[in-house]
Amino acid sequence: MRDKSDAILNDTGKRPNIFIAKIGQSKDYLARATFAKNFFEVGGFEALEGDGNDIAQIIAEFKTSQSNYAIIASSDALYTMHAAKLAAALKSAGAKYIYLxxxxxxxxxxxxxxxxxxxxxxxxxxxxxxxxxxxALTEKGNH
Known part of the structure; x- marks a missing residue:
């Protein structure tokens, strides 16, 4: 998989990436954001982390990242309150694939x-x- 990442880097000048949309304070998202970062980086994806604390700021950071993919990271309690709204906003902002x-x-x-x-x-x-x-998604031109 790292070879695929290297090939994309050679073709486009950047590695494939995924944006980590963190909800709440560090205590709410740290464990899952770290897990997500390690999960994707081991396979050659650069994990781009936002610092947003509300949906509008997270979406602005996602757009700035120019990523096509996102992963939402937080606590179960904050997922109940915000994950559906954030997922819909990420999709509207152009996310082609969203993980939680x-x-x-x-x-x-x-x-x-x-x-x-x-x-x-x-x-x-x-x-x-x-x-x-x-x-497979990135091979369709969605780096």
């Missing part, structure tokens, strides 16, 4: 999916399968 860090409850998952979350990453996720699917 963590495994949501069976009640919350349909709400997040309807709002625009495409997939979830958590400790038991298949890293190779997830990254292979994301590289």
């Amino acid at each position: 860090a963590g495994k949501p409850s069976t009640d919350a998952q349909p709400i997040f999916t309807q709002a625009g979350v495409n997939a979830y990453i958590f400790a038991k996720s298949n890293l190779v399968e997830t990254l292979t699917a994301l590289y």
